[in-house]
Amino acid sequence: MAHLPPVDTFDYIVFGGTGDLTMRKLLPALYYRFRDGQIPDDARIIATARSPLSREEYQGRAKQALHDHVAADALEASTVARFIDLLYYVSLNGAEAQSHWSDLKTLLDMKPDSRIRVYYLATSPALYGQICENLSKQGLITDQSRVVLEKPIGTDLQSANAINDSVGQHFPENHIFRIDHYLGKETVQNLIALRFANPVFERLWTSDAIDYVQITAAETVGVEGRGAYYDKSGALRDMIQNHLLQVLCLVAMDPPVSLDADSVRNEKLKVLHALKPIEPSEVAIYTSRGQYMRGKINGQTVGSYVEDLGEGVTSETETFVALKTEILSWRWGNVPFYLRSGKRMAEKCSEVVIQFKAAPWTIFTNRPAPNRLIIRIQPDEGVMLSVSTKDPTPTDSLTLREADINIEFEKAFNIRYPDSYERLLLDVVRGDPILFIRRDEVEAAWKWIDPILQGWSKNEAPLEPYPAGTWGPEGARNLLAQSGHLWHEDMK
Ligand SMILES: NC(=O)C1=CN([C@@H]2O[C@H](COP(=O)(O)OP(=O)(O)OC[C@H]3O[C@@H](n4cnc5c(N)ncnc54)[C@H](OP(=O)(O)O)[C@@H]3O)[C@@H](O)[C@H]2O)C=CC1
Numbered sequence: 001m002a003h004l005p006p007v008d009t010f011d012y013i014v015f016g017g018t019g020d021l022t023m024r025k026l027l028p029a030l031y032y033r034f035r036d037g038q039i040p041d042d043a044r045i046i047a048t049a050r051s052p053l054s055r056e057e058y059q060g061r062a063k064q065a066l067h068d069h070v071a072a073d074a075l076e077a078s079t080v081a082r083f084i085d086l087l088y089y090v091s092l093n094g095a096e097a098q099s100h101w102s103d104l105k106t107l108l109d110m111k112p113d114s115r116i117r118v119y120y121l122a123t124s125p126a127l128y129g130q131i132c133e134n135l136s137k138q139g140l141i142t143d144q145s146r147v148v149l150e151k152p153i154g155t156d157l158q159s160a161n162a163i164n165d166s167v168g169q170h171f172p173e174n175h176i177f178r179i180d181h182y183l184g185k186e187t188v189q190n191l192i193a194l195r196f197a198n199p200v201f202e203r204l205w206t207s208d209a210i211d212y213v214q215i216t217a218a219e220t221v222g223v224e225g226r227g228a229y230y231d232k233s234g235a236l237r238d239m240i241q242n243h244l245l246q247v248l249c250l251v252a253m254d255p256p257v258s259l260d261a262d263s264v265r266n267e268k269l270k271v272l273h274a275l276k277p278i279e280p281s282e283v284a285i286y287t288s289r290g291q292y293m294r295g296k297i298n299g300q301t302v303g304s305y306v307e308d309l310g311e312g313v314t315s316e317t318e319t320f321v322a323l324k325t326e327i328l329s330w331r332w333g334n335v336p337f338y339l340r341s342g343k344r345m346a347e348k349c350s351e352v353v354i355q356f357k358a359a360p361w362t363i364f365t366n367r368p369a370p371n372r373l374i375i376r377i378q379p380d381e382g383v384m385l386s387v388s389t390k391d392p393t394p395t396d397s398l399t400l401r402e403a404d405i406n407i408e409f410e411k412a413f414n415i416r417y418p419d420s421y422e423r424l425l426l427d428v429v430r431g432d433p434i435l436f437i438r439r440d441e442v443e444a445a446w447k448w449i450d451p452i453l454q455g456w457s458k459n460e461a462p463l464e465p466y467p468a469g470t471w472g473p474e475g476a477r478n479l480l481a482q483s484g485h486l487w488h489e490d491m492k
């Protein structure tokens with residue numbers, strides 16, 4: 001077990017404290033950090049929601065959540081008991097000024113104002129503005145207060161601006177932490193280390209050497225119990241607008257002058273601004289969208305998307321999207337960036353594939369395969385570089401064969417890879433925004449996404465069905481075939 005320096009003590013106030021995200025992700029993440037000695041014993045986690053629950057009832061639910069979502073070998077009874085002791089519950093309608101705010105105030109007033117307060121908004125984003133307004137009216141926003149906003153920040157640029165404006169009336173930008181859990185993933189952060197600590201890669205990180213880049217986030221799960229949210233969202237808003245564009249920024253950005261949050265965010269923003277727009281009339285050329293049908297995942301038959309939504313429902317929502325873009329800059333001129341994400345795909349796999357250009361000439365009897373760098377975000381976090389080596393089979397000529405230089409981080413460092421929320425939740429306490437999204441990044445991402453949504457709404461690109469358990473619709477393959485490229489799984 002790692003022993004890490006503890007953060008300053010804090011009150012974490014979670015709006016939506018009984019919800020799926022809190023139970024499945026936030027409490028387990030805080031538990032792990034507590035177990036590893038990073039959370040002081042006098043910290044408090046104050047959950048709020050409308051449900052009338054006593055503190056003991058809430059603690060009972062939280063205990064169950066830990067048993068369901070924390071590895072059994074990490075659950076020591078005494079540590080669980082000490083952690084459960086940090087939990088409080090206030091029944092409160094965050095959207096109503098007349099609700100039980102005085103209960104929350106009484107609890108918070110028991111500690112000095114200088115204590116760090118984190119207001120974590122894990123409710124529908126439609127409530128963010130009202131919750132912040134009520135916090136402000138009740139005098140609960142101190143100099144040491146921060147607010148965390150869960151995704152989605154809006155469904156387009158206009159709605160994102162409305163959310164950001166309403167929260168921004170009560171919290172300064174440097175106290176607003178917009179979470180994107182992909183940035184908390186170790187391998188995503190490792191992109192910064194890999195690129196800027198290893199000149200061997202960074203010197204080749206341009207259109208001179210790179211043919212194209214693929215970023216994939218494929219899931220085998222369907223919409224699970226989140227159909228009501230997902231059907232209004234779809235894969236483009238749910239995954240591309242935030243997670244995949246953030247990964248693309250880290251792959252493509254120029255070296256920041258330091259690891260200061262704004263230096264990194266400024267470089268990411270430049271990438272977002274340099275993305276070649278996809279006009280509504282161009283969506284059939286540059287995008288492919290699909291929806292899963294019945295199929296098989298790991299040998300088990302699974303239902304279609306509309307079956308997962310419920311009986312008698314129809315839907316035009318995409319559960320898969322692939323797109324081709326470019327970054328209009330000196331470094332990346334003419335290098336296609338292919339992004340794709342989908343549910344009910346053949347494998348769970350998030351990765352970045354950097355496909356290098358072929359050698360200009362060969363002296364061997366067969367052509368060397370172009371090098372390929374694969375950064376595996378999950379599962380099996382690691383980095384793999386394919387290289388051409390001499391084929392050891394005895395022949396009369398020097399022929400080549402592909403082999404991999406493969407680093408598996410978990411094995412290399414013999415360490416448990418933490419869930420992304422573990423790091424992010426404590427970064428808020430530390431006041432370190434490097435792995436959070438600044439408002440202008442959200443705006444730039446929506447500005448680029450909105451025209452695609454407009455094109456789709458005019459039916460400019462067909463919604464193609466794909467069987468569950470496959471790599472998506474044919475259109476996704478055609479997107480690359482136009483340039484003679486293949487998705488990674490087709491290269492194997
Ligand atoms: N679940 C996930 O995996 C992910 C979720 N998110 C985001 O996190 C947020 C929460 O999602 P999730 O946990 O799934 O949603 P749930 O529907 O499971 O939970 C919503 C929570 O909000 C509470 N709530 C609803 N209305 C109010 C109100 N007026 N005042 C106070 N509390 C209220 C509910 O409790 P009660 O009804 O008792 O008030 C409940 O605790 C959403 O923005 C979602 O998009 C983001 C990424 C992943």
Ligand SMILES: O=C1O[C@H](COP(=O)(O)O)[C@@H](O)[C@H](O)[C@H]1O
Pocket residue numbers: 217219238239350
């Ligand atoms: O934000 C989201 O992410 C998950 C996928 O996250 P991962 O860490 O398992 O890759 C996705 O299932 C969900 O729809 C989306 O809202």
